Amino acid sequence: MATFQKKAKNFLAPRRSTMIIFLSFSAIVGLFFADPASSFLFPAALVGGLYYYAMRYLFAGIGQVIGIEYYQPDLFSDTFFTVFVGTTVIGYVYVLACYISHVTRSAIGSRTLLKVLSLVLIFASPFIIPSVVQPTYATPPPHNIVDEESCTSLPLQSGSMVWREAERTCYMEGTFALGGPSTVGIGKDVTLQITPGGNFTFVRFVNNNGTIAINGGIMRNVEGYLFNSGAIYYNSGTFINDGFIEGNRYFDGNEVRVTTTQAIFINRATFENNNFLYGHGSLSNLGIIENGGTMQLFDDSVVDNKGTVKNYGRIEMAGIINNEGRLQNAGDLIVYEHLTDDIPGEAPTTVNNWGSIINLAGGRFYNHSIIHNHGTISNEIGQVHNEGTMMNYCNAKIEGQVDGTAPESVCRTRS
Numbered sequence: 001m002a003t004f005q006k007k008a009k010n011f012l013a014p015r016r017s018t019m020i021i022f023l024s025f026s027a028i029v030g031l032f033f034a035d036p037a038s039s040f041l042f043p044a045a046l047v048g049g050l051y052y053y054a055m056r057y058l059f060a061g062i063g064q065v066i067g068i069e070y071y072q073p074d075l076f077s078d079t080f081f082t083v084f085v086g087t088t089v090i091g092y093v094y095v096l097a098c099y100i101s102h103v104t105r106s107a108i109g110s111r112t113l114l115k116v117l118s119l120v121l122i123f124a125s126p127f128i129i130p131s132v133v134q135p136t137y138a139t140p141p142p143h144n145i146v147d148e149e150s151c152t153s154l155p156l157q158s159g160s161m162v163w164r165e166a167e168r169t170c171y172m173e174g175t176f177a178l179g180g181p182s183t184v185g186i187g188k189d190v191t192l193q194i195t196p197g198g199n200f201t202f203v204r205f206v207n208n209n210g211t212i213a214i215n216g217g218i219m220r221n222v223e224g225y226l227f228n229s230g231a232i233y234y235n236s237g238t239f240i241n242d243g244f245i246e247g248n249r250y251f252d253g254n255e256v257r258v259t260t261t262q263a264i265f266i267n268r269a270t271f272e273n274n275n276f277l278y279g280h281g282s283l284s285n286l287g288i289i290e291n292g293g294t295m296q297l298f299d300d301s302v303v304d305n306k307g308t309v310k311n312y313g314r315i316e317m318a319g320i321i322n323n324e325g326r327l328q329n330a331g332d333l334i335v336y337e338h339l340t341d342d343i344p345g346e347a348p349t350t351v352n353n354w355g356s357i358i359n360l361a362g363g364r365f366y367n368h369s370i371i372h373n374h375g376t377i378s379n380e381i382g383q384v385h386n387e388g389t390m391m392n393y394c395n396a397k398i399e400g401q402v403d404g405t406a407p408e409s410v411c412r413t414r415s
Helices: 002-011 016-034 041-066 079-105 110-132 148-152
Strands: 143-145 156-158 161-164 169-172 183-186 191-194 199-202 205-208 211-221 225-228 231-241 244-247 249-251 256-258 264-267 270-273 276-285 288-291 294-305 308-311 314-317 320-323 326-329 332-335 350-353 356-359 364-367 370-373 376-379 383-386 389-392 397-399
Touching: 002 079, 016 041, 016 079, 041 079, 041 110, 079 110, 143 148, 148 161, 191 199, 205 211, 211 225, 225 231, 225 249, 270 276, 276 288, 288 294, 308 314, 326 332, 356 364, 370 376, 376 383, 389 397
Parallel strands: 143 183, 169 191, 183 205, 191 211, 199 211, 205 225, 211 231, 225 244, 231 264, 231 270, 244 276, 264 276, 270 288, 276 294, 288 308, 294 314, 294 320, 308 326, 314 332, 320 350, 326 356, 332 364, 350 370, 356 376, 364 383, 370 389, 376 397
Antiparallel strands: 161 169, 249 256
8 A cells, every 4th residue: 555655645745747737738728718719729629528528428427327317417508516626636647747758757668668559549548439339318208387297397406396177377396407408388378487496407499388476485597598489487486598589480390480379578576698589579678688608679669768788799770679777888779770681671770869878988879770869978088970860859968978979969758
């Protein structure tokens, strides 16, 4: 035992050659995690690819043991797996650096040749494993909530689902299993109500053809897709989007299709968008919307804001926007004449502002269409550029500098 400990201590000793290799490899891995789409993908795969696949097999195996049948761990789509690999790979990189240093110090001979071949396999394994031993995952079946049986059989990690026939409502009072169905669907005449204690966190597809009501529970989209052709009422609790939300659309298992129904999204609490929200249909905000991602409101959208919208990311607007609340911009706020192609004869985007639009320091507010201002448009230290029409009505205010076409001063009564 003492001999083994001595050998291990000698192997892991921080020699000069070991530290040079370790720091070089660590820099490659760090640059890859900082920008996964960069040119460091290939060298990062060489350095840490074997560890990634080993951990992926381990996590998938643990998922099978604890009953998450369709769990598919992967970098940047599974937050816990990504954080675990990103924080522990440094240990693997150090051991690998020690091994390379050990091989370079070994005397020439058959054993050293085998060690060199093992290093070749370590670096080549990330490109061999996917085509040879990469596991194939079963495709999880869809789960459509249409009645009591389909409601109560939705897979949960804890808690329960409760069905009330008189209301045609399925109450989520537990935590949805992340490795569950590939698609969760809500039927046209069905309401999925997420109550206190309910947690609907998903990474795949959700088709809402009926109603989703968030009343004290948690709904989180973790890089999944929420297609809404029904209604979403966010009254209280937590609603965070780190994936994609699209209105007037549904996923049929193969492709995304356009629906003829008018999607509705009503927010009465604090909705946080960190990735992509594509607006088709009706969006009504009576609470707070915090956007750190991208919101695209297309020509078929109608937006009514009587609450507060805080933009730190990018909002592209088309359709009809009625603002009676507060729109606070510290990112990019762009009003387009149209955001949809091939729409001859369509009316241009109209923004009716009865509240306040405040462009904060660093904010960029561009108008390419028509703004009717009955309230306040304030540019603090940001940039407001008008290439369309900005009409300033009786008692309305435009404060700060506006570049481009000067606002028009008109005086009409509110209809």
